[in-house]
Amino acid sequence: MSGASAASVAAAAEADRLWAERFWAKHYRPGVPARIDDELARWTSVQQMFEADSRRFSERPGYVSLGTALTYGRVLNEAKAFGAWLQSVGIRPGDRVALMMPNCLQYPTALFGVLFAGAVVVNVNPLYTARELQHQLKDSGAVAIVVMDMFARTLEQAREGTEVRHVIVTAMGDMMPGLKGVAVSAMMRHVQKLVPAYRLAGAHRWTAMMRRARRLTLRPAATRPEDIAFLQYTGGTSGVAKGAMLTHRNILANTLQGRAWVLDQIDHDEVVGNVTMLPLYHIFSLTANLMMFTGAGGRNILIANPRDAKRVEWILRKERFVGMTGLNTLFASLLKTEAFRNRDFSDLKLTIAGGMATQKAVAEEWEAVTGAPLVDGYGLTETSPVVCIGRVDLDHPETMGFDGTVGLPVPSTEVRMRRDNGTWAGIDEPGELCVRGPQVMLGYWKRPDETAKTISPEGWLATGDVGVMQANGRVRLVDRIKDMILVSGFNVYPGEIEAVVASHPLVEQVAAVGVPDPVQGERVKIVVVSRSATLTSELLIAHCREHLTAYKVPRLVEFRDDPLPKTAVGKVLRRDLR
Known part of the structure; x- marks a missing residue:
């Protein structure tokens, strides 16, 4: 590049930066920082942030499943023990470990345990067929997997031809106390008949493995911000699933972006209940619930099957919560449940929707029933996931709510629309939504060609979504290009x-x-x-x-x-x- 062209590129970048700062001051809630760079520089790994939060709120109930709560301190200790066990069986930094479970107490324990060992988490949809599971295990090169017994038969059918050497089988009640844990697991297996027969040679039972793990000592892993933390698979509904390489820096950035947007308004001296309806293997739930609300010492109420609206209401019947995340179809399903509509929503202050387009009719009915505004957001797996979110101002709830847009870009995030000819679209002009920021993935696992098609040399990620930037800075989604x-x-x-x-x-x-x-x-x-x-x-x-x-x-x-x-x-x- 010539000196003149390099200078013009630098000048354009500086003009973009100055415009963004002026734009931020005009459109954003006071107190929300324009950037999170300094805060991001404090952290080196996801597990480092989790440990700091867990020590701060060590005595608080952090995770709740079917009425059983584990404190942050307990889960921290269990996660470190699991990490030590992984190291003891030869798992090395950078090795991939798959997790195939619904929302349960084992999930945060296993996830952070994998990271403490220096390994990479491969989140797996437990409803995958054997063919889909085998593809993901082979593509990721996973050498170990933690699987809920309900899905162990699928693993049995898919394991051949993969590199999986270590299998840990768990049951829903494994981290619940005494007879309750035994009863819950027995109910799943013998009464509800949810556990098909399976044979997995050499598999470890979670409970026996953890008894040994607690006697081991974790060796600290030298994790860097640019190391991969998650292989998050995406694209399976339209073709072969690809693994988005999300680094520790990506997840830390998106966590801090979300915390700056929402959590600074929450009293950290109170226990904040938050309903985790979306599965933790989904990137929205992983970041927004498991990571973001941990910073407030939140009580994560884990829902294993959000599609069973009546059972969701039964689980929530005695719970108090101020926050909930989900997507349009889940909210619509809950609104059809009479018991849910009639419950006390006096504690609920904020509902965040994402994952798909929110329909105006659902948003309006939700607010009418609950009294709490529904705030829409936008993101994708490749951006860890949050790109934009609606205004959150709990002191002025009348300024919140659904307005047909997905809100404003979060701190340190640039959003522009690109025309078909590659030039940037203007205000109110539709184009492919492109995003640049610290939450943008490293690329697709073992797919450099796909990565090059998706991320430009300047760092702009093409989302495949059509959007419009309004004059007030809010982003309105139109649809997927492929649809x-x-x-x-x-x-x-x-x-x-x-x-x-x-x-x-x-x-x-x-x-x-x-x-x-x-x-x-x-x-x-x-x-x-x-x-x-x-x-x-x-x-x-x-x-x-x-x-x-x-x-x-x-x-x-x-x-x-x-x-x-x-x-x-x-x-x-x-x-x-x-």
């Missing part, structure tokens, strides 16, 4: 169609997809689960004509009795519908 429907040359985004259809009072669920058309290229089709047999395609199409321009109006309507296909965390699988 876009092309009707006679016009771009039609399913999210917009779905939001309109979902606003009809007789619609339970909806998904919009494109179907081939010899004249228009594609036509818009909606797949609907209705609340009443009186709802017809004619009524829905008439409703859409009132709110959508002609080429966006669905031409085909399909009604289904069964719920629409979803991922484990509740996202509708448009690909399956197509």
Whole structure:
């Protein structure tokens, strides 16, 4: 690069920095820092931050499952013991260790234990098929796995051909005291019949392993901020799943960004209950719940199966909580549960939505029922995950709530929209949302070509989402580029169609997809689960004509009795519908 061009690039970067600082001062809540760089420089690893928080709040109940609470100090000691056991069987720094469990007390213990050993966590969806699990184990090169007994048969079917040498099998009650733990595990196995028969040669039982582990001494691992902490797999719904390499610095940055946005407003002298509905193997829950709320000594109420709304309400019936995180479909499901609607929400101050687009009708009903604003956010696995979030000001809740945007970029984060020709779009102009910040992943595991397609030499990550930057600095999402429907040359985004259809009072669920058309290229089709047999395609199409321009109006309507296909965390699988 010539001296002149290098100087112009530097000048442009400085202009961007100055603009961002002025923008921050104008649009953000007082007290939120523009950057978290100095605070980030204090930390070298995720486990270092976890240990500091756990020692600070050592006597507080940190994790709760089915009414059993473990203190932060207890989990810290158990995690270190597990890390020592991993080292004793030959796990070395950089080795990959897979975790395949729902939300349970073993999850934080195992996760931080892996990090204390200097190894890399490979989070696995426990609902994977044997084929999907085998791909992830082989691709990551995992040498050990902790698996809940309910999913051990899947591991048995997938283990051949992988590098897995050490298997630890656990049961739901393994970290619960005495007879309660035995009863919970027995209920799962013998009454609910949730544990299929399996054979895993040489497998260790969690309880026996931990008895030995507590007699061992952990050797401190020399972890650097740039070392990989997590291989977080993504893209499995649209192709072969890829492992996003999230470094310790990535996770620390996003944790600090979230804490600056939310936690500084919470009284750390009080025990803050927070409902962890999303699975901890999901990056949103991992960062927002397991890491962020730990900084306030939060009481993480672990929900193993969030899709069972009645059981969720049963678990929460005696719990008090000020915060909850989840996504649109989970909130909609809870709102259909009469016991949940009638509970006391006087403690609830903040609900954060992410993971998918939040529908206006759900957000409005949530606030009407709970009295607490629902704040939308945006992120993706590759950004650890939070990029943007709505305004959080607990002293002025009237300034919060759903406004159709995903809010403002978090500290130390730049967001811009890119046109198809590679130039930057202007205000209120749609384009591919690109993000740059310390939470952006290192790249895709063993996929340098995919990494180069996704992250520019300047550090901009192309998200694959279409967005708009409004004049007030808030980001409005349009849809996924790959889900876009092309009707006679016009771009039609399913999210917009779905939001309109979902606003009809007789619609339970909806998904919009494109179907081939010899004249228009594609036509818009909606797949609907209705609340009443009186709802017809004619009524829905008439409703859409009132709110959508002609080429966006669905031409085909399909009604289904069964719920629409979803991922484990509740996202509708448009690909399956197509």
